[in-house]
Amino acid sequence: MAEPNLLIDWDGPVARVTLNRPQQLNALNAALAAELHDFFSGLVRDRSTRVVILQAAGRSFCCGLDLKEQLVQPVHGDAEAALALQHSIRNIILAMRRCPQPIIGIVQGAASGGGLALALACDIRLMTPDARMNAAFIKVGLTGCDVGVSYFLNRMVGASVAAELILTGRFIDATRAVGLGLVSRVDTLQQLHEEARALASDMLATSPLGLRLTKDGLNHAIDGASLEAVIALEDRQQVLCTQTPQFVEAVSAFVEKRVPNYVQKI
Template identity: 35%
Template sequence: MSYHTLLFQVEAGVATLTLNRPESLNSFNTEMHAEIRDALKQVRQDPAIRCLLLTGAGRGFCAGQDLNDRAVAPGEAMPDLSRSIKQNYNPLVHSLMSLDKPVVCAVNGVAAGAGANIALACDIVLAARSANFIQGFSKIGLIPDSGGTWTLPRLVGRARAMGMAMLSNKLTAEQAAQWGLIWQVVDDDQLMDEAHSLAAHLATQPTKGLALTKRAINAAGGNSLEQQLELECDLQYIAGCSHDYREGVAAFVGKRKPEFKGE
């Protein structure tokens, strides 16, 4: 597919979606949101796609909302920010977190505001050593959105989440990894090779089981122990009925490499 604000390609089971507005650090505008919705719809519906890799073009991953896209002239009424959140950011976060395929994010530079929180909505986040994460909302009188107030305390705890949200300080990639905000830091010149290798590996794994794992872990924060145990029981039943479980057991018994189909 051809887009104006994205690069999108599918190869060997991996869909690579690259935010492509490098002149504005890949900040979101209305057109980008519409194109991302379309691309993610393709990812959801194509069974040949078994992993999504999200990254950015140029020197940044994503600087969040393009403020020029919602600039207010003197005397004009202030914009209804809740409308943009409901129409664009909330569906995007939900789409990434509920996608029944693993989502890898390669943060190649600054991830600020909504850009940071969109990255953190992905399943496995790699960051270039020179990358950094900035909430940024407090500097313009806003609150963290795009799931930030839900994700941050679950990843780093209340104290660090408060500090990140209220101070909007720059967090280096290495700090982010030390705090448990992301999975791994990679040298800049190796980031995309590592990300593609990881995504290619995940695309050969039992997609159904990975999707159910994702569902269980995402539900854990809102469940009691008893609820989570029941959910594990229900999801394990589904996983145990899959072709990939049968193949995994057969490969283990036969001492061979499994050939998962994602079914």
């Protein structure tokens, strides 16, 4: 019986999602892409899952699109088929950004092309010392701007570095990535798994609504038209939070120096 392409394990409200095609360096084939999209798009309606940890089996995070599989079903000369293939990957990235749960990504080995896009769509990225990431699209006859990578890199590392990486397809290593703020921490894979658990634990200590709206606010702040527009959104979210029992419990727990006990409707 074939191994599943995607493994999903729940530890209470934390979903640990594992890309599980290690022999193919977790390349994105049609089945894996569909399962990733179904999982992340389903999170919009899932209030029991509060944090997601995205990781990969084997020595690499994700080497991008499975070109060997796609060459069996070529899209050259068929614009509709090419667009459908394009949407199958880009829709994962959109679903990751739209879901209200923070996503912690653990990157080892290579994160290339679509694999880079998956890493950039995470809210927090952790990276092993041997890991490398690149916008590989331009290496295979495409533009370097694909599935959101040009959007994320321009905002995360600035226009000059983004242009360097996208125009050349060069790899960025862990040392440079953490120096640029592209990743939060570089450490051994075991230590990164522990850090991911610790981050998830800290997030779970916050109110459920507050956590969801914080991710929403951060994403909108990236595209905010002005400081005033971002602050107006923050104002509305803060007022919304004050109207919930979670806010009352959080304040009571803070004053009483105890752990809050949040109850939310599922």
